[in-house]
Amino acid sequence: MADNVSHRFDRLPPTPADRVVSERPSRQEVLEWWNERFGVDPAVFEDYSFWEKGAGKLWVFAGDVPTPITVEAVGLTALRVRQEHWKPTTDAVQRFGQHATKNVIELSDSEARTFIAGEDQQLAWDGDWGYLIVSRSIAGDTEPLGVGLYLHGELRSQIPKGRRREIDE
Amino acid sequence: MVLSRYRPLIEEFEAFLAACERPLPSVVRVNTLKATVDRVREALDSGGYAYESCEWNPELLRLETSRPGNSWPYVHGWIYGQEEVSALPALVLDLKPGDRVFDACAAPGSKTTQLAALMEDTGTLVANDANLGRLSALRSNAERCGVTNCVVTSTDAQTFSLDPFNDEPFDHALVDVPCSCEGTIRKNPTALDEWSLDRVTGIAGVQRGILERAVQMTRAGGTVVYSTCTFAPEENEAVLDHVLETEPCRLVEFDAPLTTRPGVTEWNGEQYDPSVQRAKRIYPHLNDTGGFFCAKLEVDA
Ligand SMILES: C[S@@+](CC[C@H](N)C(=O)[O-])C[C@H]1O[C@@H](n2cnc3c(N)ncnc32)[C@H](O)[C@@H]1O
Numbered sequence: 001m002a003d004n005v006s007h008r009f010d011r012l013p014p015t016p017a018d019r020v021v022s023e024r025p026s027r028q029e030v031l032e033w034w035n036e037r038f039g040v041d042p043a044v045f046e047d048y049s050f051w052e053k054g055a056g057k058l059w060v061f062a063g064d065v066p067t068p069i070t071v072e073a074v075g076l077t078a079l080r081v082r083q084e085h086w087k088p089t090t091d092a093v094q095r096f097g098q099h100a101t102k103n104v105i106e107l108s109d110s111e112a113r114t115f116i117a118g119e120d121q122q123l124a125w126d127g128d129w130g131y132l133i134v135s136r137s138i139a140g141d142t143e144p145l146g147v148g149l150y151l152h153g154e155l156r157s158q159i160p161k162g163r164r165r166e167i168d169e
Numbered sequence: 170m171v172l173s174r175y176r177p178l179i180e181e182f183e184a185f186l187a188a189c190e191r192p193l194p195s196v197v198r199v200n201t202l203k204a205t206v207d208r209v210r211e212a213l214d215s216g217g218y219a220y221e222s223c224e225w226n227p228e229l230l231r232l233e234t235s236r237p238g239n240s241w242p243y244v245h246g247w248i249y250g251q252e253e254v255s256a257l258p259a260l261v262l263d264l265k266p267g268d269r270v271f272d273a274c275a276a277p278g279s280k281t282t283q284l285a286a287l288m289e290d291t292g293t294l295v296a297n298d299a300n301l302g303r304l305s306a307l308r309s310n311a312e313r314c315g316v317t318n319c320v321v322t323s324t325d326a327q328t329f330s331l332d333p334f335n336d337e338p339f340d341h342a343l344v345d346v347p348c349s350c351e352g353t354i355r356k357n358p359t360a361l362d363e364w365s366l367d368r369v370t371g372i373a374g375v376q377r378g379i380l381e382r383a384v385q386m387t388r389a390g391g392t393v394v395y396s397t398c399t400f401a402p403e404e405n406e407a408v409l410d411h412v413l414e415t416e417p418c419r420l421v422e423f424d425a426p427l428t429t430r431p432g433v434t435e436w437n438g439e440q441y442d443p444s445v446q447r448a449k450r451i452y453p454h455l456n457d458t459g460g461f462f463c464a465k466l467e468v469d470a
Contacts, residue, residue, distance in 0.1 A: 047291070048317065060317055061317060061318070061320075062290055062291055062292075062317040062318040063291075063292060063293030063294065063317075063318045063319070063320060064292075064293050065293060065320055065333075065334060066333070066334065066335050069320075069333050070333065071320050071321060071322045071333065072304060072308070072321040072322060072323050073308055073311075073319070073320065073321035074320055075316075075317045075318070075319065075320075076311075076312055076315065076316065076317045077312065091312040091313065091315065094203070094245065094246055094313075094315060095203075095315035095317065116244055138208075138212050138241055138242075138245065139204075139208040139209075139211040139212045139215070140208075140211065141208075143245055145244070145245065162309060163244070163313070165238070165239050165243075165244055166239060167239055167240065167241060167244070168234070168236060168239040168240060169216035169217060169218075169240060169241065
């Protein structure tokens with residue numbers, strides 16, 4: 001099997017059988033993961049391709065460019081793979097999280113402020129442990145906000161440093 | 170004073186100078202990839218923010234806060250802080266979903282994210298900038314806005330290569346060049362401190378190179394929009410005049426929903442191609458905005 005080249009973007013193979021770079025996940029596995037973990041219908045990603053840069057960082061892309069390609073970014077960072085628990089990004093969850101039907105935790109206003117400030121908090125949750133989509137209510141509907149890691153009664157905020165905020169309102 | 174060189178170009182010159190002294194209101198654009206104008210208004214209302222819509226574009230809201238970044242709509246990627254007049258060039262491109270679009274000087278991404286929204290996040294948007302530090306701001310802005318149709322590159326736009334893209338030309342290009350920024354004086358009162366004619370002349374060379382390359386990479390019949398936030402004809406009409414001569418393209422008329430003045434055909438003894446009048450100059454006193462220049466070119470078939 002070939003090695004991964006770190007500075008370029010490669011489109012994911014359609015299925016595990018098409019794999020040429022060892023450990024590179026296939027598009028099929030990515031769609032299955034979104035479906036198993038968050039109940040996202042694979043049809044949601046029908047018009048998107050998935051790309052890997054380096055070992056384990058996946059990007060989701062709506063456009064059309066040749067593969068491989070050496071550029072700074074191809075679409076949106078989507079998830080971190082090649083580790084035991086795959087982890088979605090804040091940006092992917094904000095963009096696609098409204099299609100999730102499970103492992104979504106809706107926070108109250110004060111809990112959401114704590115979460116977006118980057119702080120961990122004790123919370124009751126009787127669903128799965130691991131990475132959850134964190135949402136809140138805004139303008140009459142729920143809207144995904146980011147990713148939390150739920151373990152031992154605690155929701156750990158995964159909001160990246162540059163995106164943490166003390167909300168003024 | 171630098172601005173007095175434009176006295177011969179501007180009627181109501183005193184009103185122009187007075188407007189340049191006034192600060193600009195803070196404006197945000199609704200990111201229609203993630204929210205509707207109605208939902209943003211509802212969220213701002215319940216957050217206790219005061220705002221009004223810009224008359225010419227309901228997606229632009231003048232917001233009474235100096236820190237829109239600390240609001241829920243911002244955190245959700247629903248709004249983007251962007252100067253009102255700078256929302257014009259992306260609209261002038263007349264994009265359709267599915268287009269291939271080049272944004273030659275894209276960072277920090279206010280127009281890139283607007284282009285992506287106008288393309289409904291389909292097709293392919295290539296956003297380029299020569300400055301790596303500014304590119305990281307572009308990337309995080311595009312990601313916060315949920316843009317998925319964008320490829321980011323970091324090269325000198327004067328020598329941009331289509332090789333990595335299988336030599337496929339673009340349908341449209343936005344050429345929002347680096348400039349002497351005279352028109353940003355309301356936002357940045359020190360904008361003219363570094364001004365010199367040498368700088369203007371030097372930057373005009375880069376502007377010509379970037380515009381020429383963008384025209385070369387756009388398909389026949391495609392459109393290129395050239396914009397600056399400066400008044401200097403050296404960086405505006407003179408650049409257009411040069412590119413009309415070196416590349417197969419022409420200036421076309423377009424409608425602008427703001428009060429504008431035509432491009433000037435004469436400056437400091439130089440004469441420009443009469444079609445530069447199709448470009449539009451926007452002075453701060455005309456619409457109570459920053460200063461701006463915008464031209465639309467069509468590539469010859
Ligand atoms: C007016 S700003 C662009 C603003 C941007 N279009 C927006 O709407 O947010 C001009 C940009 O041109 C970039 N630049 C300067 N020289 C360049 C070159 N030769 N090639 C590409 N980009 C260049 C600068 O780094 C700067 O970010």
